[in-house]
Amino acid sequence: MEYKEAKGKFIQTWGSLGTLWGINKAMAQIHALLLISPEPLSMEDVMEELHISRGNTSMNLRQLIDWGIVYKTSKAGERKEYFTSEKDVNELARQIARERSRREIQPTLKVLKEVSTIEDDGTAQTKEFIKQTKALHELADTADSILNRVVNQESNWLTKTFMKLLK
Amino acid sequence: MEYKEAKGKFIQTWGSLGTLWGINKAMAQIHALLLISPEPLSMEDVMEELHISRGNTSMNLRQLIDWGIVYKTSKAGERKEYFTSEKDVNELARQIARERSRREIQPTLKVLKEVSTIEDDGTAQTKEFIKQTKALHELADTADSILNRVVNQESNWLTKTFMKLLK
DNA sequence: TCAAACTTTCAAAAAATATTGAAAGTTTAA
DNA sequence: TTAAACTTTCAATATTTTTTGAAAGTTTGA
Numbered sequence: 001m002e003y004k005e006a007k008g009k010f011i012q013t014w015g016s017l018g019t020l021w022g023i024n025k026a027m028a029q030i031h032a033l034l035l036i037s038p039e040p041l042s043m044e045d046v047m048e049e050l051h052i053s054r055g056n057t058s059m060n061l062r063q064l065i066d067w068g069i070v071y072k073t074s075k076a077g078e079r080k081e082y083f084t085s086e087k088d089v090n091e092l093a094r095q096i097a098r099e100r101s102r103r104e105i106q107p108t109l110k111v112l113k114e115v116s117t118i119e120d121d122g123t124a125q126t127k128e129f130i131k132q133t134k135a136l137h138e139l140a141d142t143a144d145s146i147l148n149r150v151v152n153q154e155s156n157w158l159t160k161t162f163m164k165l166l167k
Numbered sequence: 168m169e170y171k172e173a174k175g176k177f178i179q180t181w182g183s184l185g186t187l188w189g190i191n192k193a194m195a196q197i198h199a200l201l202l203i204s205p206e207p208l209s210m211e212d213v214m215e216e217l218h219i220s221r222g223n224t225s226m227n228l229r230q231l232i233d234w235g236i237v238y239k240t241s242k243a244g245e246r247k248e249y250f251t252s253e254k255d256v257n258e259l260a261r262q263i264a265r266e267r268s269r270r271e272i273q274p275t276l277k278v279l280k281e282v283s284t285i286e287d288d289g290t291a292q293t294k295e296f297i298k299q300t301k302a303l304h305e306l307a308d309t310a311d312s313i314l315n316r317v318v319n320q321e322s323n324w325l326t327k328t329f330m331k332l333l334k
Numbered sequence: 335t336c337a338a339a340c341t342t343t344c345a346a347a348a349a350a351t352a353t354t355g356a357a358a359g360t361t362t363a364a
Numbered sequence: 365t366t367a368a369a370c371t372t373t374c375a376a377t378a379t380t381t382t383t384t385g386a387a388a389g390t391t392t393g394a
Contacts (some may be wrong), residue, residue, distance in 0.1 A: 003293050006282040010300060013278045020271050022189040024382070035303075038295040043341075053384045058342055079339060079392070089302040093310075104187050111180045115173040126170050128205040133177060135256040136202075143260075191352065210371075220354045225372060246362070246369060 007036065011050070026052055027060040031069065031085060040073045040082035068095045097150040105144045112137040174203065178217070193219055194227040198236065198252060207240045207249035235262045264317040272311045279304040 001009075011032045018028025029050055034041060041049075047057050061083055064070035069086045086092050116133035120126055168176075178199045185195025196217055201208060208216075214224050228250055231237035236253045253259050283300035287293055 001282070001285050003285060003288070003290075003296065006285045006300075007296060009278060010282045010296075013275060017271065017275050020189045022187045026382075036292075036296045036299050038291040054341085055343075055385065056383050059383090062342085081341080087299070089299070089306045093306060104184065108180060108184050111176060115168070115177045118168050118170060118173045121170070123170075124205040125203075129170065129174060129177075129203045132203050132254070132256070133173075139256045139260060193352075221371085222355065222373075223353050226353090229372085248371080 026056055027063055030060050031064055034070060034083060034085035040084040042080050042082055067099050094151050097147040101144055101147045105140060109137060109140050112140060193223055194230055197227050198231055201237060201250060201252035207251040209247050209249055234266050261318050264314040268311055268314045272307060276304060276307050279307060
């Protein structure tokens with residue numbers, strides 16, 4: 001397999017994986033492209049490589065920037081903007097963990113806390129509801145704490161933790 | 168807030184969270200409903216509670232069974248099938264971890280390994296490609312190992328691990 | 335200030351995904 | 365073996381999500 005084929009396969013795979021985890025394909029593919037590009041790319045570059053429209057490229061680049069995993073850069077003497085991805089995959093993991101916690105887990109925890117504190121009227125259904133939503137709250141809380149560990153520790157925490165667990 | 172409102176809110180929230188993580192809404196909602204139901208429910212029950220069609224209910228229940236988090240049961244003397252969710256949320260986490268690893272992470276690892284072993288022709292783009300896909304492979308491998316730890320350990324591993332990390 | 339170079343916005347269109355419901359299939363009690 | 369009770373399938377439909385592309389907006393050098 002030569003470079004071009006491998007590149008296509010990688011971008012394709014990253015796009016599909018994204019879809020499975022609730023990230024739109026174009027966004028995941030743009031990210032993949034920037035991740036393996038030795039130089040920052042312009043919007044034009046991205047459009048051409050992935051065959052997507054200007055509007056689509058613009059919107060998804062913005063989202064990637066909002067997620068904190070793609071940066072705008074400028075080249076001296078050029079008006080055009082260039083884009084580059086966070087290259088350190090550990091930092092990438094940290095940032096994604098941070099955002100998923102903030103955007104998704106925290107609001108879910110809030111709702112779970114709210115609904116799990118309804119008054120126990122003694123019926124089986126209420127008892128079960130309280131029991132299960134409390135258990136889910138605890139699980140989500142644990143998951144969130146782990147995500148926050150990823151966020152707050154040095155960037156190779158993941159690897160270190162794994163090593164520790166193996167012992 | 169009384170039971171009915173809390174129940175609706177919980178099912179709604181679980182459905183939305185599912186969507187964000189790439190799980191279809193009906194499937195997540197059926198799961199939520201079974202999780203808090205003290206008794207197994209029939210297909211009819213699920214259809215009525217969630218206002219979804221027979222076909223939709225049938226297909227999503229099957230998927231939940233494929234994921235290993237919903238079980239078929241029978242009531243003595245009844246021909247109808249009843250469904251119940253895995254009630255232990257730690258076991259639930261284990262099962263989801265197991266399936267996501269098998270279905271999504273493993274195939275991704277395979278592709279990453281494949282594309283990261285192209286021949287280094289000395290160009291900057293090839294060097295960057297190899298470097299980044301190798302780094303991603305390592306990250307995915309670590310994540311997968313952690314998922315597998317979740318899968319293989321006793322069901323309260325998650326909580327225990329978190330406690331250990333706090334020390 | 336102008337206008338070229340570039341980016342963003344957003345309504346419309348396309349594509350992907352989920353849902354329906356009725357027909358076909360299956361199971362079981364009598 | 366039949367037929368009622370129940371489940372599954374799947375083509376058609378609806379809904380949601382993504383994508384397009386052209387117009388509007390912005391920035392900057394002269």
